[in-house]
Amino acid sequence: MSKERRIGVYVCYCGGNISDYVDVEAVRDALENEDGVVVAKTHMFTCSDASQQLMIDEIGEENLDGIVVASCSPKLHLHTFREMAKRAGLNEYTYSQVNIREQDSWTHRHDVEAATEKAIRLVRGGVAKTKLTAPLKNIRIETKPRVLIVGAGAAGLRASLVLADMGLTVYLLEKEDEPGGWVKKWGKMFPNNKRGDESIAKLVAKIRTSESITLYTNARLIEKSGSLGDFEVKIEVKGETIPLNVGAIIVTTGFKPYELAQDEFGHGLNGVITLPEYKEILFASGEDKLIHNGKPVKSVTFVHCVGSRQRQEDYDKPNLYCSRYCCTASIHSGLTTRGIDPSIHQYHLFRDIRSYGRYELLYEEARNGGSLFLRYDPDSPPIFEQAKNGRVRIQVKDQLTGNEELELETDLVVLATGMVPRENDELNNVLKLPIGLDGFYNEIHPKLRPVETVVDGVFIAGTSQGPKNLAESVSSALASVSKSGGLLMKGYVDLEPFVAIVDADKCTWCGKCEEICPYGAIEKITAEDGSKEIALITKAVCKGGGTCVPVCPEGAIDIEGYTNEQITSLIDAMIKEVV
Amino acid sequence: MPRDKARILVFSTNNISDPGIDLAGGAHMSYPPEVMVVNVPCSSGIRPSWVLHAIEAGFDGVFIAADGTDCAYLSDCTLRTGEVVAMSQELLREHGHNAKRLKMAAICSVCAESFVGHMEAFTKVLIGLNEAAAA
Numbered sequence: 001m002s003k004e005r006r007i008g009v010y011v012c013y014c015g016g017n018i019s020d021y022v023d024v025e026a027v028r029d030a031l032e033n034e035d036g037v038v039v040a041k042t043h044m045f046t047c048s049d050a051s052q053q054l055m056i057d058e059i060g061e062e063n064l065d066g067i068v069v070a071s072c073s074p075k076l077h078l079h080t081f082r083e084m085a086k087r088a089g090l091n092e093y094t095y096s097q098v099n100i101r102e103q104d105s106w107t108h109r110h111d112v113e114a115a116t117e118k119a120i121r122l123v124r125g126g127v128a129k130t131k132l133t134a135p136l137k138n139i140r141i142e143t144k145p146r147v148l149i150v151g152a153g154a155a156g157l158r159a160s161l162v163l164a165d166m167g168l169t170v171y172l173l174e175k176e177d178e179p180g181g182w183v184k185k186w187g188k189m190f191p192n193n194k195r196g197d198e199s200i201a202k203l204v205a206k207i208r209t210s211e212s213i214t215l216y217t218n219a220r221l222i223e224k225s226g227s228l229g230d231f232e233v234k235i236e237v238k239g240e241t242i243p244l245n246v247g248a249i250i251v252t253t254g255f256k257p258y259e260l261a262q263d264e265f266g267h268g269l270n271g272v273i274t275l276p277e278y279k280e281i282l283f284a285s286g287e288d289k290l291i292h293n294g295k296p297v298k299s300v301t302f303v304h305c306v307g308s309r310q311r312q313e314d315y316d317k318p319n320l321y322c323s324r325y326c327c328t329a330s331i332h333s334g335l336t337t338r339g340i341d342p343s344i345h346q347y348h349l350f351r352d353i354r355s356y357g358r359y360e361l362l363y364e365e366a367r368n369g370g371s372l373f374l375r376y377d378p379d380s381p382p383i384f385e386q387a388k389n390g391r392v393r394i395q396v397k398d399q400l401t402g403n404e405e406l407e408l409e410t411d412l413v414v415l416a417t418g419m420v421p422r423e424n425d426e427l428n429n430v431l432k433l434p435i436g437l438d439g440f441y442n443e444i445h446p447k448l449r450p451v452e453t454v455v456d457g458v459f460i461a462g463t464s465q466g467p468k469n470l471a472e473s474v475s476s477a478l479a480s481v482s483k484s485g486g487l488l489m490k491g492y493v494d495l496e497p498f499v500a501i502v503d504a505d506k507c508t509w510c511g512k513c514e515e516i517c518p519y520g521a522i523e524k525i526t527a528e529d530g531s532k533e534i535a536l537i538t539k540a541v542c543k544g545g546g547t548c549v550p551v552c553p554e555g556a557i558d559i560e561g562y563t564n565e566q567i568t569s570l571i572d573a574m575i576k577e578v579v
Numbered sequence: 580m581p582r583d584k585a586r587i588l589v590f591s592t593n594n595i596s597d598p599g600i601d602l603a604g605g606a607h608m609s610y611p612p613e614v615m616v617v618n619v620p621c622s623s624g625i626r627p628s629w630v631l632h633a634i635e636a637g638f639d640g641v642f643i644a645a646d647g648t649d650c651a652y653l654s655d656c657t658l659r660t661g662e663v664v665a666m667s668q669e670l671l672r673e674h675g676h677n678a679k680r681l682k683m684a685a686i687c688s689v690c691a692e693s694f695v696g697h698m699e700a701f702t703k704v705l706i707g708l709n710e711a712a713a714a
Contacts, residue, residue, distance in 0.1 A: 073601045074618075102604030103616050114612035121615060434598060434688045437606060442689075454598045454688055498620060516659075546624020550663050555628070562619055568632050571588065574615055575637040 153181025647685025
């Protein structure tokens, strides 16, 4: 059977991500003479539209009946290439993806020769497995038209309303007394000066009148079971446990502001506050004078990059990332300050200004309006001390004036603290979502699958996945709506057909498989010829975990796509010497 | 095969341990290139005969990167995978192989450092077993 197969092998450079550490052409050369391989090619990016089209053409021209793509993790592009196979008229389950990036080039960067040999072995394994593939059909299951959203900040509120508009039922969980998150505490926000409190109030009012949305406050998610399209969850609301059945889960648990150590950037001095605290002062001041500690404020100094872009040499566990929102939020707060009292002197101590896109206009407006921007070097950060007159004295070397040493006295120092991840130990334990090195939830891919997680049917959005401004946070919430809504609106989801199958010739019915199956997917039937009793698998109920496989004394059960023959031939192919 | 190296076949699981192993690569952590990974749906579905086959084919050891309590399929996955390990070790012994050539540990979807640590430690164990067998 294997000699009749016509396999195409495509090895990806991944633009250097693979080819910098694996000799991709050597891998191709080693594979082109493998039994069953009729095409072996390399591509700079196998996932690009152009490369996919070339592969589609080749599948037709060479009459391929199976393909292997050696590239990144299947978590990233398995579906890309399955779709490509379908477009080429090939059954998508005759395609195999071999991971030579995350599990080879990226982890053996010190040894090109060994990484190349490993790639050859892995791709050979992929070919061996592919030669034993059979065309398979998806299993269709019904999905529940209900979504659970964890976190009722701006992202969670907005996502709830759009899902409800799509006709889905939404359960919205908030662990605090009130929905709205951080934004409900804020006044005017960039870029259009809409007030955070008013925006949240409008969203909450709509949610409270929506028949499709149930808002639970003081609520926690405590249990989750089931799978994509049909999760059984339990929530605890004020001591009461409520079971819910949902098709998808969106996590929008948000961030918390960076907490400063004593003396860090003058923290602890009278007159040194954080940006969130300053926004509350602006909020309370209304359109009148700006007052702090009962005195009118005459000067404000914003300090950027506090708790973000920290350097390894300065902190035990540094936050290496940029928090994205703080430059523009500081500048916008300065403009709001000017709107209240134009006579207030304003200084910005910054490392780099990242007021990207149209927010650059706010930066320009601030400079044109007289705000002074002084650039400090992280090697010699500003020094803060309490002046005798109660103000804060700052010494700073300004790189823009040739490291001129300047001394300022200011009524208020506003530290633009970055975003850090929330501590969600209980939720993490229930959902088992991967967490990145920065402590935020990890999406599968920041650009290609930005709100999906490795747990099918569980999505992340907003600042739970990393620092974002409000517009970006809401955009990601809408992306999660699009993904979850698209999944549930259809009413069904096609699951992979990797379920158990029974070899009727081998089966002698001992009942062990029925006993061990946790889903009741196996029953005893009489064989077609009436000669004996055998096991029957109900495909729609089987989850394909394979726990029945090792207990069968006859070796009569296999999982589609992971058959005994496939795994053993894969092992043989991988161990074969590389010449 | 050089005496200071050991070939390890890892059985990972699609949803839990394989993402953890991917994360090790994503974070550019390093482990021996003689480690090769085969992914399966659930660690409780590994046939003991696959473990024996891998050892007899030339792998020095087999590591089952189990789902542990994170398994999407089974809440008692650890116990069931433990049974698979017990059956596999018995099979190895029956065929004259040291049962220490099979190791199992739970690797979660973010257990990159743990996986790297296991690979380094298991490599040392296997090199020791190889040296003892050669002596």
